[in-house]
Amino acid sequence: MKLRRRSRLPVGTQKRLLEHFVAGTPARSAAELVGVNRNTATLFYRKLRETIAEQIAHEAPIEGEVEVDESYFGGHGKGKHGRGAAGKVAVFGLLKRRGRVHAVMIPNAGHKTLMPIIREKVQADSIVYSDSWHAYDKLDVSEFHHYRIHHGTRFADGTNHINGIENFWSQAKRHLRRYNGIPRKDFHLFLAECEWRFNYRSPAKLVKILTQWVNLPPPRSR
Numbered sequence: 001m002k003l004r005r006r007s008r009l010p011v012g013t014q015k016r017l018l019e020h021f022v023a024g025t026p027a028r029s030a031a032e033l034v035g036v037n038r039n040t041a042t043l044f045y046r047k048l049r050e051t052i053a054e055q056i057a058h059e060a061p062i063e064g065e066v067e068v069d070e071s072y073f074g075g076h077g078k079g080k081h082g083r084g085a086a087g088k089v090a091v092f093g094l095l096k097r098r099g100r101v102h103a104v105m106i107p108n109a110g111h112k113t114l115m116p117i118i119r120e121k122v123q124a125d126s127i128v129y130s131d132s133w134h135a136y137d138k139l140d141v142s143e144f145h146h147y148r149i150h151h152g153t154r155f156a157d158g159t160n161h162i163n164g165i166e167n168f169w170s171q172a173k174r175h176l177r178r179y180n181g182i183p184r185k186d187f188h189l190f191l192a193e194c195e196w197r198f199n200y201r202s203p204a205k206l207v208k209i210l211t212q213w214v215n216l217p218p219p220r221s222r
Contacts, residue, residue, distance in 0.1 A: 009036070009044065014216060017044050022206045026178070046189070051213050053192035056102075056199075063123035065097040067165040068130050070109045073173065073187070089187050094121055095165040100199040103172070105188050111135040118144070129162050168198055 009017075013034060020030035021044075031041035072088035092114055093103040102121050106113050114135050122128065124143040130136040132150045139146035147160045172194035176182060182190050200206050211218055 009040070011216060014044070014214075015211070017041060018048065018210060018214070018216070019207060021045055021048050022203055022210065024175070024178075046186075048210065048214065049189035049193050052196045052210070053189055055213050056192055056196055059100070059102070061121050061123050062094055062096040062099070062102065063126050064099070065127045065159075066122050066129070067095045067097065067162040068114075068118060068128060068136070069093055069162050069165045069169070070106070070114075070133070071169040071173075073176065089184060091191060092117055093165050093168060094118065095168060097164055101165065101168050101195055103168070103191055103195050105191065109133065109135055111138045115139075115142075129160060131162060168194075171198060 013036060016034045017030055017036070020033065025033070027041040027045045028038050030045075031038040034041070070090060070092050072090055074088035090106045090109060091103055092106045092109070093101060094117075095101040104117060106117075111134075115138050118128070118139070119142075122144065126144055128139055128144045128146050130139065130146070130148050132148050136146070136148060149160050149162060172191070175194055175197065176190055179190070197206065200209055208218070
């Protein structure tokens with residue numbers, strides 16, 4: 001996606017908005033700081049998220065030691081939490097230890113949903129760690145080496161744990177909480193943003209890579 005071709009904003013304004021996006025500045029505040037209409041900043045932020053989602057969709061499969069888990073995003077109302085919680089957005093994640101994460105919205109946490117994602121995103125012969133959710137039973141008779149941790153008794157047993165992907169869930173939920181509710185139809189874009197932030201980490205690197213993706217001139221070195 002060539003964002004610059006679709007935007008009439010001056011390049012300098014686009015750069016400032018992009019930097020505010022990376023810094024986590026809400027669109028409303030960024031609009032005021034940069035001097036543009038609030039709707040303009042909101043639309044620009046959306047285009048950035050669309051670009052991120054498009055770019056990370058083409059990343060290569062994960063290999064090595066991989067943690068898998070599901071999580072549920074949504075409000076803090078009363079009722080059931082976790083698997084089967086009503087009104088929540090179900091998300092499945094895969095994390096390469098000491099590497100990148102991949103997360104995707106899912107309709108349910110059954111093996112018919114999860115196994116095709118694992119096979120598409122994880123290379124065969126990789127080591128896959130999971131909790132004791134029954135959908136992962138299929139991994140025991142698959143092309144992967146499967147280890148599971150039983151959270152009912154412990155959360156880690158040496159290298160057998162899923163602490164890495166659970167750390168990503170915590171970071172993603174903390175980031176998304178600031179938006180005070182995200183429409184379900186847009187949630188995949190915000191989820192892609194969380195994945196991108198986790199994978200590239202450094203603000204300077206985030207600015208650099210996003211500047212390249214949206215086809216803006218690179219930032220001047222200081």
